[in-house]
Amino acid sequence: MAGADPVIGMVAGEPSGDLLAAPVIAALHARAPGLRVAGVGGPRMLAQGFDAWYPMQKLAVNGYADVLRHLPELLGIRADLRRRWLAEPPAAFVGVDAPDFNFTLEHALRAAGIPTVHFIGPSLWAWRGERIHRIREAVSHMLVVFPFEAKIYQDAGVPVTYIGHPLAGVIPREPDRAAARRRLGIDSSQRVLALMPGSRAGEIAHLAPRFLEAGRLLQRRDPGLQLWAPMAGAERQRQFEACAARLGGMAGLHVVAGGSQDVLAACDAVLVASGTATLEAALFKRPMVISYVLPRLSYWIMRRKAYLPWVGLPNVLCREFVVPELLQDAATPQALADAAWQALTDERRNRELVLRFTALHDELVRDTPALASNAILEVAGHGG
Template sequence: MTATRIPAAASRSGMAAPAATARPPRIALVAGEASGDGLGAGLIEQLRQRYPDAEFAGIGGDAMRIAGCDTWFDASELALMGLAEILRHLPRLLKLRKAFRQRALEWQPDVFIGIDAPDFNLGVEKWLKQRGIRTVHYVSPSVWAWREKRAEKIGASADLVLCLFPMEPPIYARHGIDARFVGHPMADAIALESDREQARKALGIAADVPVLAVLPGSRLGEVSRLGPPFFAAARQLCETMEGLQLLVPAANAKCKAMIVEQLHAAALPSARVHLLEGRAREAMVAADVVLLASGTATLETMLVKRPMVVGYRVSELTYRIVSALGLLKVDRYALPNVLAGKDLAPELMQHDCTPEKLASAISQWFEHPDCVSGLQDDYLRLHHELRQDASARAAEAVAGLLQSSTAGRP
C-alpha cells in the first residue's frame, strides 16, 4: 500500500532517490537505393553490437528493416538518377524531405546518418545539424570527379564523412573536414578468388564455351539508353564468335520486361541468350568478359577479377548541362581505372558508346588472354586495399561521434 511513497521517504531520510533510466541511443538513417540499404544494414548490425538497446529509424529498404530499422518511408522513393529525372520528381521529393526532417527532429536522434543519396541527404543533414543534431554522411560523393569545392558544402552538412575509397579523405582534409576511409563492404563480402566453374554449373553453362555477361544497368533509364547499343554489340559478336553465350541479368521485373523487348529488337539468337532474374554477381563470375554500365557494378566486376568493357550514356539534357558547365574534372570514370590510376578497362562514354566500338573492345579481351592474366595483380592489390572490415570501421567512427553527442544527456 505504501510502496509508491518509498522514494519520498527515502529522500527525507537522506537516502538517494533512484536515478531516472537514460533512454537508449537513437540513430536515424536514410538510404536511397539497394546499395545504400545494404550499407545501412551492415552499419546497424555493427552498431547494435556496441549498443544492444539502440533504436534505429528513418528511410531504408528490406535489408535495413531486417536489421531492425523502423522505416518511416521506403528507400525506393529516393531511387532516382540524372538531372532530368530528379527535376521531374522534384515536388514530390521536396514534400518527402520536409515530412522526414520534421519527424526526425521530433524523434530527436543522437546521430543522423545519411547514406549516399547526396541530393536528398545533404540538405537533411544541414537542416538537422543547424538544430543541434550530430550528422554523418556515409559514402562520399565523387569529389574526385566533380567540383572539389563541393567538399566544403558537405562539411557544412556533416560532422563526419565516411569514405569508401582511399583517395577521398585527403581531399576533405584540404578543406578542414573530418573524413575517414573505412573501406568498401563489397570488398569484405567477395572472396579474393572467384570460382568460375561453380558459377557456370549453377547457371547451367558449359565449362568450355566463351561467355559474355551483359549488364545494361539496374534502373529503367539506364537500360533504355544502354540496352540497344549493348545488345547490338552482342549481336555482332555472336556473328563472329562460334558458341558465344550471353548472360543477361535483369535487376527487377520492370527492367526484365524492357530487356526482353530489346533482345527481340536486336534479333539475338535465343539459344545464345540466358536471361536471368537478378544473379548479376554469378553472371560476372561465370563470364570470360563483362560488358556493363559505369557505376558500382564495375567495382564488383573488378573484385571478382573479370576483364570488362564499360559503357555509359546519360540523357542528352544531362550531358549538355554537364558539358556546358564543365562540371566533370576527370579523364577516367570507371572505378577500377580511378582506383588504379591507369586504364584497366576500356571506357566508351556517351557518343563513343556505339555497337561497333563496344564489340571491338570486347573482342580484344577474348583474343588476348595474356592481357587478361596481366590484370590479376592489379585487381588483387586493389581488393586488399579496399578490404578493411568496412561496416565495423564505420560503426567505430559513428560510436565516437555518438559518445560525444550523448555525453551529459539524461
C-alpha cells in the same frame, strides 16, 4: 544517451547504397542490439531489420533531366523526412551516398543539433569540388571508402574515417568461377558475357538496347556465347526483358533478378554501366568495358564540370585506362561489341588485369562494417 539504445536515421537511395549499408546495419545491431534504424532503404537493409518509411526506388533517378521530372515527389519525400526527424530527433542521421538528396537533409538536421554522418564521400576528386564547403556545414563526420579521399576532408577540416570499401571485404580475393558456373548451370566450356546496364530505370532505357545489340553482334562471332544480365530487382528485370523483346529476342540470353555476384564470378567479361558495379567487377578480377549514356543536357553539364579523364572506378583508382570506357555517342553497339570481344579473348591483357585488380583489392580491404558502425555510434554518443 546513457541507458537508452539509439535510433539512427538513414537514407540510401539506390541499390548500390542498399548493398553498402546492409552490413553496416548488421554491425550496428551487433554493437547495440536494441537499436532501431529507419528511413529510406532497400531489400538488403530490410533483411537486417531496417524500418523503411519509403522504398529506395523513389530516389533512384538518373541525370538532371530525370531529376526534374521527379522533383516534386523527391522534394516531398525529403520534406517529410525532415519533419519527422525534427519532431523526433534520432541520435544520429546517416546519409548513404545520394549526395544531392542527402546533403540538404543533413544540413537541416545538423542545424537542429542532430549529428550527421555521410557514408561514401562524393567524388569531389572527379567533379564539383566546390561542394566541400557545403559538406563542412552539413556533415559531422565523413566515412570514405578510398584511401586517397581522407586527406581531402582532413585538409578541409571535416572529421573523416577511412573504412575501406565494403565490397572488398565480402568478395573473395580469388573468385571461384567453376563453382559459380555450377550454381548457374553454365557449362565450363561456354564463353559468358555479363550485361550490367545499371540499376536505375533511366540507365536501363539508355544502355540496355546498346548492350543487347552488342551482344547480338558478338554472337555472330561466337554463336555459343552466353549473355547473362543480373537485374536490380523484378521491376528492372521486366524493363530489360521488354527491351530484349522489342529487339526480337535473343538466344543464349539469361535475365535474372539479383545474383550479380554469381554472374560476375561465372563470366569471362562484363559490359557494365559506370558506377559501383565497375568496382564490383574489378574485385571479381574480370575484364570489362565501361559505358554510360545520359540525356544530352545532363551529359553536357557533367562533362563541363569533370576534372579527370576517367569515369570508371577501376580506372580512377589505377590512375590510367586499364579498361576501356565508351561514353555517350561513342557507345555504339559495334564499338561496344568490338571492345567486349577483346575483353573476352585477350588472354595476356586479362592476366595483367588480374594482377592489377588483386593489388587494388588488397588496398581496399578493411573491416568496413566494424569501422563504420563504431564511427556512427561514436557520433551518436553511444560509443565505448
